[in-house]
Amino acid sequence: MTDKVRDQDKTHFGYKDVKPDEKEKMVAGVFHSVADSYDVMNDLMSMGVHRLWKRFTIELSAVRKGHQVLDIAGGTGDLTKQFSRLVGDTGRVVLADINESMLRVGRDRLIDQGIVGNVEYVQANAECLPFPENTFDCITIAFGLRNVTDKAEALRSMCRVLKPGGRLLVLEFSKTNNPLLTKVYDTYSFSLLPAMGKLVAGDSESYRYLAESIRKHPDQKTLEAMMKEAGFVNTTYHNMTGGIVALHKGIKP
Template sequence: MSEHKSTEPSKTTHFGFKTVNEHEKEKLVAGVFHSVAAKYDVMNDLMSFGVHRAWKRYTIEMSGVRTGHRVLDIAGGTGDLSFAFSRRVGPTGKVVLADINESMLKVGRDRLADRGVAGNLDVVQANAEVLPFPDDEFNVVTIAFGLRNVTHKDVALKEMLRVLKPGGRLLVLEFSKPTNDLLSKAYDTYSFKALPVMGKLVTQDADSYQYLAESIRKHPDQDTLQQMMYDAGFERVTYHNLTGGIVALHRGVKA
């Protein structure tokens, strides 16, 4: 009697505009950020003309983080938000900088050490879909420019809800959909023409910034992400468009 072999096809997902097997995406995304980690902050300033700093300041203000809070900064990369949060929570609070990518974490850890951050901050390599933290652990969870790289966004959102304390807040800062047609067309031209050229000049890697432009287009729009957060169990979900909807900040609360 011959052995039965499963004919179930491998599940696929998108990596930018390409279709890949789900198990491949994590490795491909890791390769992107390993390639650009050393110049990540320089490229952020160039790509956004420095405006990403204002987007992050707005996120920090909307978070409501205060002294003694516990904060999880998912996909925290080079540590911009973690640094600001560590100053806000003070010595009685705790900030966890989490990222799936080892290269990004190393850059973040070194930057934070250079800036004198120590006692109230931990650095953890973690997958947003399987967070290594107990239930009801954090007052605030943030994920800035990271959700679009997650394969199963619904799973990750439920994990973020799980680790929040009741009454805790999730803030998702992410590229989104421009609200004006003219701005959208100009943004498309900039994204697909200028970004890969910048990436090649600064990081010797045009492909990673081509992926960046493509991954933004595949990310759910504002209303879709709002509904996804409701579906995951969040309440009072709102969003605020920034820079004409090029970026949006979504905010949800755990009951």
């Protein structure tokens, strides 16, 4: 067996090499574990800054009344809530997540906040989205792409279901080129983050995986190239918080 074939038989779960069909189950286990404490941990982990990152994503989406929006890996519904208000009664927002626990928490949270009528909930794998071609005006995936087994296939799937002229926004942890910031960030990620996970969610290993998954995610230039390969044009990215997070944009021609 060649090295190329062996590589195709493996993917990464954090720093571990696993079979592709095993990764989906392992990632599911992580998010089943953290679903109920996800919002609290997001605020603690980012010191609330994740709200500013998401606000910029909403601003760059150009979503307006009547639009069809797909929020992939929508989790507890932060983006879906804002999109629901923007698209109005004539639009539609689909909150999609592969994880049943995250989808349940997001649905319950939005219903409790009175977000009903123009929001749908779909359990779906980003690699094979169950929607017709040319359906959505905008697709977002926030802090979810790094958990996808086949990222290239997921990007192609997103391009397929976007309308021509529609835009994809990928908000994800990325790479900083500042050595001092990198050192501080690494210490925080591998020491403080698992400790917080243990204290708040009773689960340090899931948050250790999340830190490792960030390090294994493609950097800004690599992800931009992957988006172009998937069929997107006019690709750009915006670094935030020193490059710890980047917002990528691509347009379907």
